[in-house]
Structure formats: C-alpha cells, structure tokens
Amino acid sequence: MGLSERRIRERLDTRQSILATARELFLLKGFEATTIRNIAEKIEYSPSTIYQHFKDKNEIFYTIHSEAFAELVRYLNASEMHKNPMDQLIALGQIYIQFALENPELYDLMFIMEAPIDFLNYLEDANWIEGKMAFDYLKSVIANCIQQGLIKETDLESLSYLIWSTVHGLVTISIRKRGLKIGLSDPDTIIQRSFTIFSHLLVKS
Amino acid sequence: MGLSERRIRERLDTRQSILATARELFLLKGFEATTIRNIAEKIEYSPSTIYQHFKDKNEIFYTIHSEAFAELVRYLNASEMHKNPMDQLIALGQIYIQFALENPELYDLMFIMEAPIDFLNYLEDANWIEGKMAFDYLKSVIANCIQQGLIKETDLESLSYLIWSTVHGLVTISIRKRGLKIGLSDPDTIIQRSFTIFSHLLVKS
C-alpha cells in the first residue's frame, strides 16, 4: 500500500500541467472563457480527470491565485534595499502598482475576483493567509515609519488599511475599465501621479 | 404606421417589469444566479420575449446600473448643505461610502462588475457618461477646495482620481470580501476610521 515514488511524481506532473494550462488560458482569455474542457483538451486528458486533482474550477484558480502571491512577494522583496522605512513604504506602493499594471489578470484574480474566496469559503478554516501575510508585512513597514516619527501616529490597522485601499483603488479602477471610459489621461500616468500626491500627503507635517 | 399610445405604454410596462424583476433577483441572488429564464418566469413571459426589449443580459444590467447612478446622485446631493467646500468634499466621501455599504450589490455593479462596461463596449460611442458626470462633480468640489486654499494646489485630475480611488478602494476590499478574511476588525468601523485618517491628511498643512 502507498503509492510508488514514480506514481506520486506522475500525479504531481499532471497536476502541474493542469495548473500551467489553466493559467496560460486564463491569462489569454480570462476566467469564464477558460473551460475545464479547454484545459483537458490541451493536456490530452478527459475533463473528468481534472476532477481527480481539483474539487472544482474554483480550486484551480485558488491555487493559481496562491502562486501569484508568491510572485508578488518576490516583487515586493526588492523594497528591502531601502534602509529608511518611509522610502521602503513608498517603494512598496510603487512595486505593488507595478505588479498590478504588469499582471492585471493576476491582480484581478488575487484581489477582485470571487473564485478564490469562494473556494476559501468552502473550506472549514477559511483564512486568507496569502492576503493576511502581505497585509502584515505592510503593517510592519508602516509601524517602522511611525516609530521613527516619519508618519504621524495613528491607529496602525486603520492606516495600513487606508494605504492598501488607496493603491488597490488606484489600480482597480483601471483594471475594471472605469478609468478609460471617462476620458481620463493614460491610466499608468494618472496612477503614478496620484500615487505621488498620496505619498506627499503621507509624510509627517 | 406608428404605435398607438396604449401599445407604447404596454411595451414600456413590460420593459419596466423586466428591469424591476431583474433588479430584485440580482439583489437577492447576484448576477450569475439571475437567469433570463428566471426573470421571464416571474413576469409570466417566455424567455425570448425579453430579447425584444434588451439585446442581451448585459444590456439589462447596464440599465440597472444607470438607474443605480441616479440613486447615488440622490445620495450625494445631500452634501450640498455644506457651504464650505472642504466640508462638502468630506461629506461626499462619507456619503459615497455609505451608499456602497448600504447597497453593496449595486455598488459592485456600478464600479466593479464587467457586465455594464461590456455592454458599453458593444456600442459604437462607448462613453461611460454616468461615471464621467459623477467624476466631474467630484472634480468641481475639489477645485473649489483648492481655489479657497483648503487643499494644497496640485494637478486637479490626479488629485480627484486619488480621492476617488481611495474611497473606492476602502469599500471594494470589503465588498469583494478581502477584508473579513484577514482577521480585520468590523469592516464598517475600519473603513470609517481609515477615511477619517485620509480626510485629516487631505487638509492643507
């Protein structure tokens, strides 16, 4: 009893190819247009095989969402080159925005779409650890800023939520196509300008 | 040629009942779960009849979205009781947040969901006038603030986009269920607190 090494490896391989194909199709055509049959056809398996590896479509995209968080963290790590926590905080925001603009579909999946959260709700222990860890990291940097007197002291949780909300808002208006449609300047430019204004507002006065 | 008064009235009536039913089901069960057949059954018509009044499902929800904007404007009008433009701006933000928290599904439809924008894209002249008018109104209030020296002078468009983004971000993290899942305090409370911090940041220093 117990599966042989090779069998385990094979299972993992097909699982990975499901994920890779799902991600590829998702980035190409979006969530709705990425069908189970589509994925199955591409990896040359029947649709039902996919359900041996994932409970449903939501779980597939929850997994892609988790991997995308690993990528975001890789992006954010670059902020640690700054010794001054205020510089790091600004870098954090800028990188976050950059990630969102370079990977709009992934950002959508991570922070807007319902699929991954729906899967989370299906689990008993429905904790969004990916989001929690990223938010805690942001909080720690902001805490440093306050501690060094670079930002006026306020409730850490609320301030962190505000800062997250601001960058989130900046990019989501664009990602969900509300910006272009009201005759605004180039999205990337206006997002950058707005973020600059925001960062100036943030520094202690 | 030409339809009789009564016929026109009847057509408008069924159109309205389609919209009313669609909205009711939408608020109750969401966009995906609101099916054409569902709506048809409730108004005692066949599904195909609905397509005599609307091109597709997106157009129905684009129309509901437009009506929701009229409601939002009614909300926002209350801000004009303030003579001081800074007070008005803050009231504007607070009312905007209130509207979003009291009507999360409508807010979602107006500012997050793809359906209304998809319908807009199908039209040749794809201008989101509802959004543009609301944004222009916000801009005018902010312009007053700058003019009276209540807010530091900056690029009006970018600042307006920033302020919109911030309140939009505050409420969308909650609406798309990213807030609850990271062990945050009660959404309404933290949104209020964050907005208060933001409004303090805004006033000129």
Added chain:
DNA sequence: TTTTTTAATGAACAATGTTCTAAAAAAAAA
C-alpha cells in the same frame, strides 16, 4: 373581411460545470 404589421412563443443549439458508472491500466498478492 382581408391584409399587414407587431408581439409572443416554443423548440432548438451550442456550451458550461460537474457527476457517475464502466473500462483500462497498473500494482500487489497468489
């Protein structure tokens, strides 16, 4: 009354996520 226009329907299509039963393949036991 007859003709023409308008309104409404019912059946049908292609596609979706998902499930379930049966077959094929591989591994374990004899």
Added chain:
DNA sequence: TTTTTTTTTAGAACATTGTTCATTAAAAAA
C-alpha cells in the same frame, strides 16, 4: 505466471445557461 485488488482514465449523461429562429397568435390597418 496468473489472479485479485487498487488506481487511473474515459465516456456518456445531467441539468443549466444565454441566445436565436421559425412559427403562431394577436392586433391594427386597409
């Protein structure tokens, strides 16, 4: 090696979905 058991895969099927189209019913115009 042969038999039995377990695992993997597939295929057909289900219920639903948005949408279209030919046909019928109803109303208006002639």
